Amino acid sequence: MHTDYGHFTRSLEERKKDLKEIYYTVSVRALALSMVLLFIPLYLYKELSYGFDQVIYFYIAMMISAIIIMPFVGILISVMGIKRTLVLSTPFYILSLFLLYALNSTNLPYIIPAILYSFGFALFWIPFNVAFAKASDKKSRGKETGIWFALNSIASIIGPLIGASLLTYFGGFLVLFIVASIIFALSSLPLLFTKDSTMPAPFSLSYMISQDHFRDLFAFISYGIRNCTLLVFWPIFVFLLLGTYLSLGEFGTLVGLISVSFALIIGRLSDQIPKERIIKIGALLNSFSWFMRLFVRSFLGLTIFTAIGMFSFMMVEIPLYAKSETRAAKSKPRLVEYIIFKEIWITIGRLLLLLFVLTTFYLLTPYFTESLATHYAILGGVLVAAIAPIAWMFY
Numbered sequence: 001m002h003t004d005y006g007h008f009t010r011s012l013e014e015r016k017k018d019l020k021e022i023y024y025t026v027s028v029r030a031l032a033l034s035m036v037l038l039f040i041p042l043y044l045y046k047e048l049s050y051g052f053d054q055v056i057y058f059y060i061a062m063m064i065s066a067i068i069i070m071p072f073v074g075i076l077i078s079v080m081g082i083k084r085t086l087v088l089s090t091p092f093y094i095l096s097l098f099l100l101y102a103l104n105s106t107n108l109p110y111i112i113p114a115i116l117y118s119f120g121f122a123l124f125w126i127p128f129n130v131a132f133a134k135a136s137d138k139k140s141r142g143k144e145t146g147i148w149f150a151l152n153s154i155a156s157i158i159g160p161l162i163g164a165s166l167l168t169y170f171g172g173f174l175v176l177f178i179v180a181s182i183i184f185a186l187s188s189l190p191l192l193f194t195k196d197s198t199m200p201a202p203f204s205l206s207y208m209i210s211q212d213h214f215r216d217l218f219a220f221i222s223y224g225i226r227n228c229t230l231l232v233f234w235p236i237f238v239f240l241l242l243g244t245y246l247s248l249g250e251f252g253t254l255v256g257l258i259s260v261s262f263a264l265i266i267g268r269l270s271d272q273i274p275k276e277r278i279i280k281i282g283a284l285l286n287s288f289s290w291f292m293r294l295f296v297r298s299f300l301g302l303t304i305f306t307a308i309g310m311f312s313f314m315m316v317e318i319p320l321y322a323k324s325e326t327r328a329a330k331s332k333p334r335l336v337e338y339i340i341f342k343e344i345w346i347t348i349g350r351l352l353l354l355l356f357v358l359t360t361f362y363l364l365t366p367y368f369t370e371s372l373a374t375h376y377a378i379l380g381g382v383l384v385a386a387i388a389p390i391a392w393m394f395y
Contacts, residue, residue, distance in 0.1 A: 017194075018131065018134070018135035019135045019144065021083075021190050021191060021194060022128070022131055022132055022135060022148070023147065023148060023151055024187075024190060025086070025128075025187050025188065025190065025191060026128060026148060026151070026152060027148075027151035027152055027154070027155045028155070028183060028186055028187035029124070029183075029184065029187040030151075030152045030155035030156055030159070031155035031156075031158060031159050031162075031183055032093075032159075032180045032181075032183035032184045032187065033159070033180075034155060034156040034158075034159025034160055034163070035159040035160070035162050035163035035166075035176065035179070035180045035183070036097065036163060036176060036177065036180045037231055038159075038160050038163065038231075038235050039163055039164075039167065039173075039176070039235070040100070041055055041231075041232050041233075041235050041236050042235060042236060042239050043100065043173055044058060044103075044110070045236055046239075047104065047173065048103055048104060050110075051370070052236075052361055052370065052373075052374040052377070053358060053361060053362070054110070055232075055236075056232075056354050056357060056358045056361070057110075057358075058110050058111075058114050059114070059228070059232055059350075059354050060351065060354050060355070060358070061110075061111045061114040061115060061118075062114040062115070062117055062118045063118070063347050063348075063350050063351040063354065064351065065114070065115040065118040065119075066118035066121065066122045066347050067344055067347050067348065067351070069118060069119060069122045069123075070122050070126060070340050070343055070344050070347070071340060071344075073085065073122055073123055073126045073127070073340065074126070074336045074337065074340050076088070076123070077126070077127055077130065077198065077199055077336055078198050078199060078200055078336070079198065080198070081196035081197060081198050082127045082130050082131050082134075082196060082197060082198070082199065083127070083131065083191040083194065083196045084191075084196055085123060085126075085127040086123065086124055086127040086128055086131070086188070086191060087188045087191050087192060088123050089119070089120045089121070089122075089123035089124035089188075090120075090184050090185060090187070090188045092116050092117070092119040092120035092123060093117065093120035093121075093124075093181075093184050094181040094184055094185065095113075095116050096113045096114075096116035096117035096119075096120060097113075097177040097180060097181055098177060098181070099112055099113035099116060100113045100177065101173055101174055101177050104173075122343070125343055126336075126339055126340060126343055129339045129342070129343070130199065130335060130336055130339050132148070133335060133339070134335075145318050146318055149314060149317070149318055162179075163176055163180075166179060199335065199336050200336070208341055208344065208345075216341075216342070216345075217345050218391040219320065219391050219392055220342055220345035220346045220349060221345055221346070221348060221349035221352065221388075221391065222349060222388040222389060222390075222391035222392055223317075223320075223346050223349060223392075224345070224346040224347060224348065224349020224350040224351075224352075224353070225349045225350070225352065225353045225384060225385055225388040226286070226313065226385050226388055226389070227346070227349075227350060228349070228350035228353045228354060228381075229290075229353060229381050229382060229384070229385035230309075230385075232354070233357065233378045233381045233382070234306075234378075234382075236374075236378065237375075237378045237379075237382075238302060240375070241297060241302065242299065242302075278315050278316075278319045279315070279316050279319055279320055279392055279393065280392075280393045281312075281315060282312045282313065282314070282315025282316035282389075282392070283312075283316055283389040283390065283392040283393045284312075284389070284393075285308065285311075285312030285315065286309055286312040286313050286315075286316060286389045286392075287386050287387070287388075287389040287390065288308070288312075289305045289306070289308040289309035289312060290309060290382055290383075290385045290386030290389075291383075291386045292305045292308075293305050293306070293309070293382055293386075294379055294382055294383065294386070316389065316392050320392060349388075353381060353384060353385075356380065356381065356384060357377050357378065357380060357381040358377075360376070360377040360380040360381075361373050361374065361377035364376055364377060
């Protein structure tokens with residue numbers, strides 16, 4: 001193991017090998033995540049009969065603990081290595097799924113699986129972003145990001161339908177969590193047998209709020225708002241309209257199928273056309289798609305505007321991600337710190353959205369039934385998600 005300050009010291013063959021490992025790991029991990037992420041809010045809300053506010057508190061606990069953990073992930077990268085730290089995320093993901101299932105038959109506080117899951121995604125996304133910034137090439141980073149997103153999208157097409165089928169025909173959430181855990185374990189295997197490197201990981205609060213990063217900060221908060229709306233509240237909203245896990249799984253697969261073909265195209269375009277132009281067009285389209293979702297109620301309408309949202313978000317996310325990785329790579333000795341900065345502010349965006357929807361829910365409950373208050377609070381979150389893309393236009 002050695003200390004590395006960036007991909008500029010490494011051969012083309014080494015970087016290509018690392019990219020292949022990254023593509024394998026993130027796409028297999030995406031399959032496992034897409035099988036469960038869509039259904040975890042519903043597991044809490046429907047299967048365990050948690051109140052809507054309890055579901056939100058579950059995710060609030062997850063986000064707060066992730067923010068606390070993230071600076072320490074940098075220390076692990078500097079001591080254990082980038083890949084070994086990433087591998088360490090796997091047991092936390094798996095344990096969190098089994099403890100989630102245990103909530104059904106024990107008095108275990110739901111904050112425990114929430115915290116364990118936060119360990120999982122903090123230990124995965126920070127070293128993953130560091131590894132990608134090191135392995136990708138500045139001149140083709142958009143294309144390489146597009147390949148990653150395409151592989152990720154293919155896995156995300158298959159995952160929801162597999163998850164819904166396991167829930168409907170093969171024994172419910174226990175079987176789903178077991179299968180997802182096996183896939184999580186398989187995603188990390190190649191990283192256990194390859195050369196690793198450490199990186200210095202300075203961290204300071206002044207760096208987190210530096211004026212030099214203000215535009216980045218707001219773009220990352222906006223990203224977190226959109227991400228939280230899509231993964232926590234939108235599945236509940238769509239399920240309440242469609243009524244079955246299988247319908248929700250078919251919906252997720254159809255949306256992914258419509259949007260996946262655009263990932264490679266946008267990745268190539270982001271290397272040829274100014275990224276700022278693609279981001280601005282995508283931000284406007286994404287905002288439009290969220291506004292329209294406030295009014296549609298049919299399966300066709302939900303599919304069309306969610307697909308437009310996914311496609312337009314790729315127009316933003318691929319060049320935005322490529323730009324952020326380029327900025328991280330330029331940071332050289334502070335590469336890890338920039339990635340931690342990015343992930344913390346994305347997580348703060350998620351937390352702010354959760355607090356907004358929770359506050360809206362509590363303000364509405366004295367005047368509406370709980371189901372209507374839930375419905376309107378989610379729509380409030382969707383409205384915020386429609387406004388948030390404006391920040392991407394200034395990144």
